Amino acid sequence: MGTTQLESVQEPKYWHLKTVLSEALDSDFAVGEILPNERDLAARFGVARATLRQALEQLELEGRLQRRRGVGTTVAPPRVGVAVSTDQREWADGVGGEAWQPLDSTMAKAPAPVAEMLGTDPAEPVHVVRRIRDTQGQAVAAELLYVPASSIPDLSAIEAPSGPVRARSVLRELRRLGLQGQDRSVELGSARADDAKELDRLPGAPVLVVTTRYFTVDGTAAVSVATYRADTCRLTFGDSGALEISHDEQPERQAS
Amino acid sequence: MGTTQLESVQEPKYWHLKTVLSEALDSDFAVGEILPNERDLAARFGVARATLRQALEQLELEGRLQRRRGVGTTVAPPRVGVAVSTDQREWADGVGGEAWQPLDSTMAKAPAPVAEMLGTDPAEPVHVVRRIRDTQGQAVAAELLYVPASSIPDLSAIEAPSGPVRARSVLRELRRLGLQGQDRSVELGSARADDAKELDRLPGAPVLVVTTRYFTVDGTAAVSVATYRADTCRLTFGDSGALEISHDEQPERQAS
DNA sequence: CAGTGGTCTAGACCACGCT
DNA sequence: GCGTGGTCTAGACCACTGC
Numbered sequence: 001m002g003t004t005q006l007e008s009v010q011e012p013k014y015w016h017l018k019t020v021l022s023e024a025l026d027s028d029f030a031v032g033e034i035l036p037n038e039r040d041l042a043a044r045f046g047v048a049r050a051t052l053r054q055a056l057e058q059l060e061l062e063g064r065l066q067r068r069r070g071v072g073t074t075v076a077p078p079r080v081g082v083a084v085s086t087d088q089r090e091w092a093d094g095v096g097g098e099a100w101q102p103l104d105s106t107m108a109k110a111p112a113p114v115a116e117m118l119g120t121d122p123a124e125p126v127h128v129v130r131r132i133r134d135t136q137g138q139a140v141a142a143e144l145l146y147v148p149a150s151s152i153p154d155l156s157a158i159e160a161p162s163g164p165v166r167a168r169s170v171l172r173e174l175r176r177l178g179l180q181g182q183d184r185s186v187e188l189g190s191a192r193a194d195d196a197k198e199l200d201r202l203p204g205a206p207v208l209v210v211t212t213r214y215f216t217v218d219g220t221a222a223v224s225v226a227t228y229r230a231d232t233c234r235l236t237f238g239d240s241g242a243l244e245i246s247h248d249e250q251p252e253r254q255a256s
Numbered sequence: 257m258g259t260t261q262l263e264s265v266q267e268p269k270y271w272h273l274k275t276v277l278s279e280a281l282d283s284d285f286a287v288g289e290i291l292p293n294e295r296d297l298a299a300r301f302g303v304a305r306a307t308l309r310q311a312l313e314q315l316e317l318e319g320r321l322q323r324r325r326g327v328g329t330t331v332a333p334p335r336v337g338v339a340v341s342t343d344q345r346e347w348a349d350g351v352g353g354e355a356w357q358p359l360d361s362t363m364a365k366a367p368a369p370v371a372e373m374l375g376t377d378p379a380e381p382v383h384v385v386r387r388i389r390d391t392q393g394q395a396v397a398a399e400l401l402y403v404p405a406s407s408i409p410d411l412s413a414i415e416a417p418s419g420p421v422r423a424r425s426v427l428r429e430l431r432r433l434g435l436q437g438q439d440r441s442v443e444l445g446s447a448r449a450d451d452a453k454e455l456d457r458l459p460g461a462p463v464l465v466v467t468t469r470y471f472t473v474d475g476t477a478a479v480s481v482a483t484y485r486a487d488t489c490r491l492t493f494g495d496s497g498a499l500e501i502s503h504d505e506q507p508e509r510q511a512s
Numbered sequence: 513c514a515g516t517g518g519t520c521t522a523g524a525c526c527a528c529g530c531t
Numbered sequence: 532g533c534g535t536g537g538t539c540t541a542g543a544c545c546a547c548t549g550c
Contacts, residue, residue, distance in 0.1 A: 012519060015459060037535060048521045053536090058446055058460055069536045070529035079443060184493040186442055187335060188462060188486040190314055202537080203271060204314055206444060206462070230444040237440040237493065268538060293516060304540045309517090325517045326548030458518080 013047055014054035025064055025075055035073045063231050079234040080135055100131040102167035110146045117213055117223050120148050129167045132198055140233050142198040143226040151221045177221050183213040195227045206230040269303055270310035277311055281320055281331055291329040319487050335490040336391055356387040358423035366402045373469055373479050376404050385423045388454055396489050398454040399482035407477045433477050439469040451483045462486040
């Protein structure tokens with residue numbers, strides 16, 4: 001024994017720091033409690049502030065900490081589970097405190113990848129509905145919903161030139177289409193400036209981008225791009241419950 | 257006129273840099289092409305290397321770049337869509353190149369949160385199956401599957417003391433239970449050292465953590481914690497109806 | 513071995529929230 | 532105005548890859 005090869009791989013300081021801090025958070029701090037400031041913490045651990053910050057950044061990414069310029073660093077509550085609905089009845093008016101809140105609706109050109117999903121000409125304007133999702137008084141997601149004009153044939157149904165009223169009328173027309181299904185993907189992104197503002201984060205903050213395609217029998221009726229705060233959200237999918245018809249034969253295939 | 261308030265909000269250098277680089281990637285570089293090294297790039301843009309790195313980190317987070325120590329920085333291909341299966345037949349042997357590959361199975365204590373989901377005593381060992389998921393020759397996910405001993409009553413079915421053979425036998429027994437449904441959540445995390453190694457990333461790399469709970473009529477039969485490379489993966493959920501039409505996908509452009 | 517990205521330092525100044 | 536986190540600099544050394 002003696003000089004067994006312990007610590008053959010020396011882990012980086014910030015990684016070790018993160019571990020130490022993480023354990024301290026578990027044992028010595030309560031949710032919402034504020035930590036000492038970065039300069040003090042760095043001095044206490046005998047590292048440069050940049051190194052300390054690297055550890056804090058990781059902990060914030062994992063949802064353990066919350067940092068705010070001009071205020072300080074606090075211990076974050078556990079991530080909230082946010083349901084990403086599987087059924088298509090999600091366009092109801094968000095009167096309850098837990099739902100989407102329509103902000104505005106305009107006509108604008110969709111970004112190229114969205115236009116492609118919609119199957120529309122990228123140069124042709126579509127309805128763009130902006131919504132915010134609140135959970136427990138906190139904004140957790142910002143969404144842009146793209147709806148081709150062709151999905152809403154009845155122009156007279158659009159009630160206002162702008163604002164929440166117009167947004168609500170677009171959503172109402174959408175609800176009448178009779179959706180056949182949806183298609184969803186989740187990926188990591190960084191918040192655009194406008195989304196960051198709505199989410200009370202700095203531009204570039206990590207977000208989970210949920211892209212949903214809504215189908216009718218005629219094709220794609222709308223595309224939604226929702227950005228969720230990655231630091232505070234855990235997206236939940238309710239696939240459980242009644243699992244189709246399990247007594248009959250299941251389709252033998254595996255989508256790629 | 258004259259001094260109109262242009263640039264009232266000066267964006268950070270790294271943010272502007274990121275935008276410039278992003279546009280350059282679109283127009284002047286092909287997928288797989290290697291960029292100049294960080295010191296040269298920093299000099300070219302007249303910034304410190306740390307600042308340049310901040311921009312590169314963001315672009316890597318968004319899946320635009322791929323950096324490898326000792327090698328260089330390359331232009332990343334568009335993110336691969338990885339299907340997170342909705343049906344429960346996902347424990348089939350991964351003979352195809354696109355599936356899970358069982359590595360090993362041991363008995364160990366489950367982490368506290370997992371034990372809670374399983375409804376077992378945290379001190380009681382459970383089966384822990386380790387699997388890797390490959391897509392197009394690249395490891396995209398590493399998984400730990402926790403199975404309470406009570407879910408596998410027939411001990412004689414476990415064929416080997418360790419290794420892939422044992423893992424496969426645990427999975428086989430699991431398949432015979434008749435699942436009733438599942439429950440899934442997705443959140444952002446950072447790769448543990450062991451996962452990072454499997455995924456060919458550095459520890460702390462951003463990952464999408466997919467936690468799945470598998471139900472039988474008796475309760476929770478197993479819990480899976482899968483970590484997907486956030487830089488290269490786009491998780492897809494097939495909630496849609498029938499149409500799985502594969503009009504070949506084009507690169508997704510992300511927020512900037 | 514040379515060249516790459518990864519880590520670390522010790523400063524400085526800035527933008528923001530409070531009081 | 533003061534204290535906070537956010538940005539930025541100009542260095543240094545380390546760990547890894549490939550020749």
